[in-house]
Amino acid sequence: MDARTQAADDPLSSVRRRLWLPDARAAVLFTLAVYAVAPWPIHIGRQFQPEVSIWFPNALLAAVLMRRPLPEWFAWCGLAGIGTFVSNLTHGVGSPLSAVFLLPNSAEALTAAVLLRRYYPGGITFDRIGTPLALIFIAGIAAPAVSAAIGAGLLYTVRGIPWTHAAPVWFAGSAVGQLSLLPVALIASWSEWRRLVAVPARAAEFLLWTAFALGTTLLMCRVPTLFVLIGLPLLLAALRLPLFQSLVVNLLNTVLLGWLIGAGQFPLGWLNVGNEPLLGYLPVMFTIIPAFVLGAVQSVRDCERQALALSDARWKFALEGAEDGVWDWDIPEGSVFFSKQWKAMIGYAEDELADVYESWAGHVHPDDRPRGLEALRAHFEHRAPAYTFEHRLRCKDGGYKWILARGKVIEWNADGSPRRMIGTHTDVTREHEAEAERRHLYERMTLAIKAGGIGVFEWNLHDHTMLCDERMGQMYGLRAEDDPADPKTWARYIHPDDNARVKELLRLALRGQVSFDATYRIVAADGSLRHLKILGNVIRDSDGRAVRVVGCNWDISDRMLAEESLRRANERLRHSNEEVAQANQEVRNFAYIVSHDLRAPLVNIRGFAGELRYTFDDIRDALAQPDAQACPQLSQRLSRLIEGDINEALDFIDSSVGRMGGLIEAILRLSRLGQQQMQEERIDLGALTSAILKSLHYDIEVAQGVVSLPTMPVVLADRNAMEQILGNLLSNAVKYRVSGRPLRISVFAVATEGEGLTIEVCDNGRGMAADDIPRAFDLFRRVGVQDTVGEGMGLAYVQTLVRRYDGRIACESTLGEGTVFRVSLPRVRPLPA
Amino acid sequence: MVPAMVDILVVDDDPGHARLIERNLRRSCVCNEIRVFHSGMDVLDYLFNNTGPQTNPLLLLLDLNMPGMSGQQVLARIKGEERTRHVPVIVLTTTDAEPEMEKCYELGCNFYLTKPMQYDDFVETLRKLGLFLSVVAVPRGAVP
Numbered sequence: 003m004d005a006r007t008q009a010a011d012d013p014l015s016s017v018r019r020r021l022w023l024p025d026a027r028a029a030v031l032f033t034l035a036v037y038a039v040a041p042w043p044i045h046i047g048r049q050f051q052p053e054v055s056i057w058f059p060n061a062l063l064a065a066v067l068m069r070r071p072l073p074e075w076f077a078w079c080g081l082a083g084i085g086t087f088v089s090n091l092t093h094g095v096g097s098p099l100s101a102v103f104l105l106p107n108s109a110e111a112l113t114a115a116v117l118l119r120r121y122y123p124g125g126i127t128f129d130r131i132g133t134p135l136a137l138i139f140i141a142g143i144a145a146p147a148v149s150a151a152i153g154a155g156l157l158y159t160v161r162g163i164p165w166t167h168a169a170p171v172w173f174a175g176s177a178v179g180q181l182s183l184l185p186v187a188l189i190a191s192w193s194e195w196r197r198l199v200a201v202p203a204r205a206a207e208f209l210l211w212t213a214f215a216l217g218t219t220l221l222m223c224r225v226p227t228l229f230v231l232i233g234l235p236l237l238l239a240a241l242r243l244p245l246f247q248s249l250v251v252n253l254l255n256t257v258l259l260g261w262l263i264g265a266g267q268f269p270l271g272w273l274n275v276g277n278e279p280l281l282g283y284l285p286v287m288f289t290i291i292p293a294f295v296l297g298a299v300q301s302v303r304d305c306e307r308q309a310l311a312l313s314d315a316r317w318k319f320a321l322e323g324a325e326d327g328v329w330d331w332d333i334p335e336g337s338v339f340f341s342k343q344w345k346a347m348i349g350y351a352e353d354e355l356a357d358v359y360e361s362w363a364g365h366v367h368p369d370d371r372p373r374g375l376e377a378l379r380a381h382f383e384h385r386a387p388a389y390t391f392e393h394r395l396r397c398k399d400g401g402y403k404w405i406l407a408r409g410k411v412i413e414w415n416a417d418g419s420p421r422r423m424i425g426t427h428t429d430v431t432r433e434h435e436a437e438a439e440r441r442h443l444y445e446r447m448t449l450a451i452k453a454g455g456i457g458v459f460e461w462n463l464h465d466h467t468m469l470c471d472e473r474m475g476q477m478y479g480l481r482a483e484d485d486p487a488d489p490k491t492w493a494r495y496i497h498p499d500d501n502a503r504v505k506e507l508l509r510l511a512l513r514g515q516v517s518f519d520a521t522y523r524i525v526a527a528d529g530s531l532r533h534l535k536i537l538g539n540v541i542r543d544s545d546g547r548a549v550r551v552v553g554c555n556w557d558i559s560d561r562m563l564a565e566e567s568l569r570r571a572n573e574r575l576r577h578s579n580e581e582v583a584q585a586n587q588e589v590r591n592f593a594y595i596v597s598h599d600l601r602a603p604l605v606n607i608r609g610f611a612g613e614l615r616y617t618f619d620d621i622r623d624a625l626a627q628p629d630a631q632a633c634p635q636l637s638q639r640l641s642r643l644i645e646g647d648i649n650e651a652l653d654f655i656d657s658s659v660g661r662m663g664g665l666i667e668a669i670l671r672l673s674r675l676g677q678q679q680m681q682e683e684r685i686d687l688g689a690l691t692s693a694i695l696k697s698l699h700y701d702i703e704v705a706q707g708v709v710s711l712p713t714m715p716v717v718l719a720d721r722n723a724m725e726q727i728l729g730n731l732l733s734n735a736v737k738y739r740v741s742g743r744p745l746r747i748s749v750f751a752v753a754t755e756g757e758g759l760t761i762e763v764c765d766n767g768r769g770m771a772a773d774d775i776p777r778a779f780d781l782f783r784r785v786g787v788q789d790t791v792g793e794g795m796g797l798a799y800v801q802t803l804v805r806r807y808d809g810r811i812a813c814e815s816t817l818g819e820g821t822v823f824r825v826s827l828p829r830v831r832p833l834p835a
Numbered sequence: 836m837v838p839a840m841v842d843i844l845v846v847d848d849d850p851g852h853a854r855l856i857e858r859n860l861r862r863s864c865v866c867n868e869i870r871v872f873h874s875g876m877d878v879l880d881y882l883f884n885n886t887g888p889q890t891n892p893l894l895l896l897l898d899l900n901m902p903g904m905s906g907q908q909v910l911a912r913i914k915g916e917e918r919t920r921h922v923p924v925i926v927l928t929t930t931d932a933e934p935e936m937e938k939c940y941e942l943g944c945n946f947y948l949t950k951p952m953q954y955d956d957f958v959e960t961l962r963k964l965g966l967f968l969s970v971v972a973v974p975r976g977a978v979p
Binding site: 601602603605606608609610613 | 849851852855858900929950957958
């Protein structure tokens with residue numbers, strides 16, 4: 003909540019706080035001062051008590067009402083009454099009439115208030131030039147006139163004092179009373195006073211005119227004939243001095259005059275007025291006459307100002323539009339017009355800052371002030387064509403903003419001194435912050451360059467000179483005799499093998515075809531080989547010709563070493579990959595050899611075993627011939643051997659060869675599954691599973707099996723692979739059942755776009771021990787009790803196919819309870835059913 | 836009955852196989868002249884450098900997996916030469932790989948038979964081959 007929002011709640015409150023207190027203080031101080039120093043009103047008061055003695059409260063009342071014609075009126079009215087009373091008692095002339103006199107005084111104050119409000123509908127502040135004048139005009143003429151009429155009427159009716167006598171008496175009292183308004187107004191105008199003393203030259207001039215005016219008055223005491231000249235110094239002072247200062251001269255002169263009259267020093271006798279009350283009117287005259295003159299001067303000036311303001315309105319508006327604050331300084335007057343934006347820039351509302359030079363000067367940062375004054379002086383003395391001053395200005399909240407002030411004197415006095423100056427204020431806080439940020443960035447960059455061990459160079463292509471920082475020299479290990487400004491010096495260090503390449507790159511970069519970005523080796527002065535990276539920016543002139551190359555250079559030897567070792571590691575990896583691939587190839591070849599070359603001898607073994615049978619059949623036939631019966635013992639023994647041992651041997655040979663053939667067939671199949679081209683097609687897994695179950699139908703029925711088969715997805719996959727996977731898993735589930743226990747198989751499959759296909763086959767078969775699970779996938783391996791037929795290749799086939807799909811197969815099994823096989827094939831995509 | 840004038844050339848590096856083929860063919864009553872060669876070189880040598888009188892048309896039973904010159908090379912050579920391209924060639928091998936088979940047909944082989952692993956099947960195949968050979972007609976041009 004800042005002051006402005008608070009003021010918005012109660013528009014009057016801030017104004018009151020700011021102005022009310024000085025006013026009240028001024029009024030009280032003044033009253034006390036007059037009581038203390040003025041013997042003359044008491045002198046007058048002796049003759050016309052108690053009537054004249056009311057002027058003090060009258061003055062206070064009027065002064066206050068001029069400013070605050072609101073509820074305070076009544077309070078001050080009461081105070082004034084008390085003041086009157088006290089005043090009378092003080093002088094031992096207490097009178098009940100004092101209270102009666104409050105009425106005309108109040109009427110006077112009211113009149114003043116009404117008139118003020120008419121002319122100054124927005125309220126009035128003493129800070130404004132011309133305000134004291136208004137007070138004099140309005141309160142000094144109109145109000146006392148009304149007051150005098152009422153007062154004279156009262157005196158006439160209550161005391162019987164003749165009308166003609168009463169009017170001047172009262173008028174004198176009122177006039178003296180209003181006279182006291184003048185100092186009240188002056189005291190309230192703090193900024194005017196400040197300005198009076200701010201410029202020593204002006205203060206000196208003011209003192210000179212004051213001395214002149216007062217001296218003339220004093221002189222009149224000795225040479226009464228000079229009385230006619232009494233207005234002359236005042237008029238001259240009014241023409242020469244600013245309005246406020248001339249009023250002060252007037253005031254001082256009037257006070258002196260009044261004091262002289264009161265002290266009986268003023269030779270009034272020759273005036274032959276014959277009636278002392280009129281004397282009271284005399285000093286008033288001297289004040290009011292110059293006030294009229296001043297008023298005329300002021301109104302002329304106001305007209306000029308208004309005309310000027312109209313013509314200024316345009317440029318001020320334009321500047322305000324550009325968010326610049328505008329100031330217009332009347333240098334001799336010390337008054338400055340500050341635009342709304344000017345004040346808003348440092349956080350003030352329009353009526354919160356007085357339009358005086360001090361409003362600016364008082365806000366300038368103390369450190370910047372001397373520079374500012376010097377800038378002004380330089381411009382005033384024609385050393386600088388314009389005034390430019392970048393400074394910090396204190397804001398309302400106490401913070402500072404950077405302001406760029408620019409201005410120019412647009413009117414000069416005849417004596418060559420500046421008369422009027424206008425200018426602008428621009429808020430450059432952001433620019434200053436940006437500048438600070440830039441500096442900060444620069445520091446960080448410098449630090450980074452330093453920390454990164456980066457060398458920076460600038461190569462001027464015009465005169466072929468190099469500008470390099472220290473780091474460059476360190477990196478290349480420059481010798482003392484080397485000239486770092488010569489580009490050739492640096493080129494000499496480049497490794498001979500890289501020289502041509504770097505030069506070519508540079509040539510292309512200068513032609514704008516590539517950016518200058520190269521890695522090369524240098525042979526440093528100490529003979530060591532280093533890898534450097536260079537990055538350059540080609541700077542061109544407006545015609546596109548390269549004029550400079552700015553860039554940086556840093557040592558990447560460590561990185562190169564790391565890269566080299568990485569490259570070697572990769573090489574090794576590639577090598578071992580190749581070895582693995584070769585080994586794979588060999589395994590495949592092995593499968594081929596197994597299937598083909600091992601087959602051939604098997605055919606022979608089997609074939610000739612068959613041939614042997616034929617031979618033995620022939621022998622048997624021969625033994626049955628009648629001539630073989632010649633030796634029945636021998637023929638019986640041979641027959642026995644043929645039927646017994648030989649037959650048995652041949653049977654073993656047959657069955658072994660058969661088994662061996664089966665194994666070779668299985669290996670061949672496995673190797674083929676691993677190499678077969680996958681052909682993706684639409685497969686309804688539900689239909690496929692049903693078909694497989696149908697082929698197992700007989701075994702399932704025997705096992706009293708129940709297969710739960712929920713809805714299966716439709717996928718895009720190789721039919722053969724799916725058939726093999728599901729077929730092997732299902733046939734295993736059927737094969738490895740527990741006899742006597744009804745078989746339960748459940749098949750479950752789900753396919754999603756992200757996860758692919760997952761198949762689960764769950765049975766309540768004999769299960770496997772945890773140790774056996776990995777072996778279940780081995781070739782020709784059948785775990786557990788061997789009571790079923792098969793080659794032990796089923797799971798090996800499944801695993802091979804699953805691997806072809808980059809999938810995984812997992813098995814969970816509990817011995818005696820059942821097994822779950824879970825196959826996940828991430829590459830198999832679902833299709834709409 | 837195979838016309839008596841057709842000679843059957845069996846090319847197989849495995850002497851056992853060659854012998855079994857011969858025996859089984861004989862058992863199916865094939866009584867033609869059967870000559871056995873144990874390498875591709877030998878049979879080509881016979882075909883192209885035969886100095887002796889040669890009047891009978893020929894029929895080749897060719898194995899593929901042979902050391903030295905493979906059966907396919909022999910096939911290509913025979914089918915590439917004008918003199919021999921009419922000689923019917925029956926490939927009889929253990930390889931049942933599709934690409935091998937396709938390649939042989941491309942090269943011009945007339946039949947492709949696989950030696951089954953089971954001996955009984957093997958015998959059966961040879962018996963059928965014998966029956967087949969007994970009815971097949973070989974052009975006269977099959978004389979090299």
